[in-house]
Amino acid sequence: MGEPIRWGILGSANFALKHMAPAIHAAEGAELVALATRNAARAAPFQAFCPGLRVHESYDALLADPDVDAIYIPLPNTLHVPWSTNAMQAGKHVLCEKPLAMRAAEIDALIALRDRTGLVMAEAYMIVHHPQWQRVKALLANGFIGDLLHINGLFSFRNTDLDNIRNRPEMGGGGLPDIGVYTLGAARFATGLEPEILSARLTYQNGVDVKAEVHATLGPASLFTMVSTRMQPYQEMLFHGTEGSIKIRVPFNAGVAGEAQIEMRQGNGPVQVESWPQVAQYVEQVEAFGRAVRGQAAFPWSLEDARGTQAVLDRVFEIATRV
Numbered sequence: 001m002g003e004p005i006r007w008g009i010l011g012s013a014n015f016a017l018k019h020m021a022p023a024i025h026a027a028e029g030a031e032l033v034a035l036a037t038r039n040a041a042r043a044a045p046f047q048a049f050c051p052g053l054r055v056h057e058s059y060d061a062l063l064a065d066p067d068v069d070a071i072y073i074p075l076p077n078t079l080h081v082p083w084s085t086n087a088m089q090a091g092k093h094v095l096c097e098k099p100l101a102m103r104a105a106e107i108d109a110l111i112a113l114r115d116r117t118g119l120v121m122a123e124a125y126m127i128v129h130h131p132q133w134q135r136v137k138a139l140l141a142n143g144f145i146g147d148l149l150h151i152n153g154l155f156s157f158r159n160t161d162l163d164n165i166r167n168r169p170e171m172g173g174g175g176l177p178d179i180g181v182y183t184l185g186a187a188r189f190a191t192g193l194e195p196e197i198l199s200a201r202l203t204y205q206n207g208v209d210v211k212a213e214v215h216a217t218l219g220p221a222s223l224f225t226m227v228s229t230r231m232q233p234y235q236e237m238l239f240h241g242t243e244g245s246i247k248i249r250v251p252f253n254a255g256v257a258g259e260a261q262i263e264m265r266q267g268n269g270p271v272q273v274e275s276w277p278q279v280a281q282y283v284e285q286v287e288a289f290g291r292a293v294r295g296q297a298a299f300p301w302s303l304e305d306a307r308g309t310q311a312v313l314d315r316v317f318e319i320a321t322r323v
Contacts, residue, residue, distance in 0.1 A: 077171060143243075
């Protein structure tokens, strides 16, 4: 495999602490070596499981670190494009949290910079690395459910803290940017089809969308998705066809909100269940990124893929009825 990919993290976000930093630390062929934060107290929990971690007091200092190969960016949404740009200009590979940008057009410059530098730049859309989604994609392609006629996607959690970045419009908060990327992006990934938005209804609080209901078509299939940041936690995706159905019980936070499991049924036959209790999708994501950096395999979620989902979100915001 060669030398490990040496990772640095911009900022000390709670999500990075809970999920991605441990994943980088655990992934084969990866090494977490540096973190940028001005607050030593926020660095301490990272150093607890990664004692040799170097702490830089600024993002620029981390980008200038010659012993860092790749940067993970978990910053607020509005900072994703500028710091991804800065990191690539510093010669670093970049894995940036979703949504990669606030508008699809902003991703064009990242694509151009990626192509010019030859660096690996990607959105951290972790679900595509999970075998449950790879299995669903294959089942749909192989006609397991016959002709696909409808997709249902639901994702919700409750967050009423107005100081949280997800509830702050100046930081790119809102339910659609945070979790709409999952229901709509997952439909795109699994089917290979592009949604045409028919109608949408957005509920706003504190200047951000907190509930989104979207009706669309994907080729001959209909799509309904609802996401909310003000409801009891729930998630599910359903693909329904002429001959069968596939339900993903924990499609997005597999291993955190419950066991990764799909239920498959054809006609009136029995429900078949497949599960992946041991898969860590964030670790899978880091290892996939490493393979891309080494030139061993293409990363499964390209910047063009991320741009496609953002274009769908842009269209929802454009035509939605707001309440």
